[in-house]
Amino acid sequence: MTFRIYATCDIGQEALERLRERGWALEVYDRLEPPPKALVLEKLRSGIDALITTLRDPIDAEVLATGAAHGLKVVAQDAVGFDNIDRAAANVHRIPFSNTADVLTHATAEFAFFMLGAVARKLWPSEQAVREGTWSTWHPHQPWLGDEVTGKTLAVIGLGRIGRALVGKALGFDMDVLCHDPGADHDDFVTAVRGVMAARHAAGLATHRQVIERVGLEDALRRADFVSLHVSLTRPGESAQPTYHLMDARRLRLMKPTAYLVNTARGAVVDEAALARALHEGWIAGAALDVFEREPLPATSPLLDERLKLKLRLFNHAASAARATRLSPDPEVGMAGRCVQAVIDVLEGHYDGDPRRMPYVVNKEAF
Numbered sequence: 001m002t003f004r005i006y007a008t009c010d011i012g013q014e015a016l017e018r019l020r021e022r023g024w025a026l027e028v029y030d031r032l033e034p035p036p037k038a039l040v041l042e043k044l045r046s047g048i049d050a051l052i053t054t055l056r057d058p059i060d061a062e063v064l065a066t067g068a069a070h071g072l073k074v075v076a077q078d079a080v081g082f083d084n085i086d087r088a089a090a091n092v093h094r095i096p097f098s099n100t101a102d103v104l105t106h107a108t109a110e111f112a113f114f115m116l117g118a119v120a121r122k123l124w125p126s127e128q129a130v131r132e133g134t135w136s137t138w139h140p141h142q143p144w145l146g147d148e149v150t151g152k153t154l155a156v157i158g159l160g161r162i163g164r165a166l167v168g169k170a171l172g173f174d175m176d177v178l179c180h181d182p183g184a185d186h187d188d189f190v191t192a193v194r195g196v197m198a199a200r201h202a203a204g205l206a207t208h209r210q211v212i213e214r215v216g217l218e219d220a221l222r223r224a225d226f227v228s229l230h231v232s233l234t235r236p237g238e239s240a241q242p243t244y245h246l247m248d249a250r251r252l253r254l255m256k257p258t259a260y261l262v263n264t265a266r267g268a269v270v271d272e273a274a275l276a277r278a279l280h281e282g283w284i285a286g287a288a289l290d291v292f293e294r295e296p297l298p299a300t301s302p303l304l305d306e307r308l309k310l311k312l313r314l315f316n317h318a319a320s321a322a323r324a325t326r327l328s329p330d331p332e333v334g335m336a337g338r339c340v341q342a343v344i345d346v347l348e349g350h351y352d353g354d355p356r357r358m359p360y361v362v363n364k365e366a367f
Contacts, residue, residue: 004049004050006040007028008053011340015337044066045066050076054078065089072095090363091365095366096361098342100339100360103334103337111320112262119288125144157220157231159184167189171210174208186214224256226262227262229265231265233265233266249277258285260285263291264319266291280307285311287313288312288315289303289312289315290317295317297314341360345359346358
């Protein structure tokens with residue numbers, strides 16, 4: 001049977017070729033920007049079997065109802081997040097949707113750590129001074145000093161795959177770790193990390209005997225030198241402990257004036273107006289963000305205030321932007337490979353055609 005697939009973005013030709021090799025009809029939207037919703041609806045009305053999407057595409061109730069009415073069998077998301085997909089509507093119409101968790105774990109964790117170092121050691125302003133010719137001479141403390149990372153205390157808020165991976169990377173910098181995750185205790189993980197810390201100290205590989213603790217959120221914020229966010233986005237009414245604007249003015253004020261905030265989770269986890277104020281008024285020393293409430297970041301954002309450029313690093317949702325992580329056709333390695341495999345699983349009826357058993361399907365509860 002010849003299936004029809006529409007991809008709203010070129011997620012990687014090598015991976016997409018796996019669909020063409022099966023004789024399936026594949027159409028890829030070939031522009032940099034996402035297709036207009038009207039075009040997606042038009043494609044759905046034409047009877048496509050699979051829709052490959054990105055976080056940029058609004059897969060709302062109208063899109064899902066239209067797809068269901070015209071034979072849509074799967075929505076495959078080329079991202080770990082799926083805030084753009086109306087899960088309730090997908091469940092009503094019994095359309096499975098997938099994501100690409102796991103494969104971007106280490107790429108995102110290492111990027112978060114690089115962001116942490118970039119803002120603390122002021123790497124970009126240093127390079128900028130060289131490029132713009134404003135570097136005049138060496139001086140012990142002018143025009144600015146950064147802050148060391150080694151030996152400091154890192155708070156990891158959210159101990160999912162990426163949060164745990166970040167903890168592993170922090171060990172080599174002799175950091176102490178404060179963990180907060182209201183969803184699970186992760187006792188086995190914490191015990192394992194303590195063992196690694198003890199072994200490093202015994203071998204003379206650490207500057208001090210490192211510690212890791214599970215603590216409450218406010219305790220973590222008060223004690224940490226660096227706070228890295230790794231929680232999913234939930235809004236009031238969606239969770240007993242919603243994470244929308246988790247870092248608001250009150251919680252930002254709990255942080256040390258010498259501390260830094262890092263966010264690679266979801267933009268709306270941080271109240272951006274409150275963060276801008278915190279930086280202006282010196283509640284915290286700095287921040288590094290890879291995600292924003294609106295993307296791309298609007299020109300009117302308070303985060304783009306020139307007065308903040310020494311304290312604030314801003315990145316273009318690039319934490320997973322590593323070659324293998326984004327493009328590998330291997331579903332055990334790349335987002336593209338995992339996205340395409342989800343399409344294949346559904347259309348070819350793998351796992352006895354049961355979406356509950358398909359590893360990349362998110363909304364298993366609908367089936």
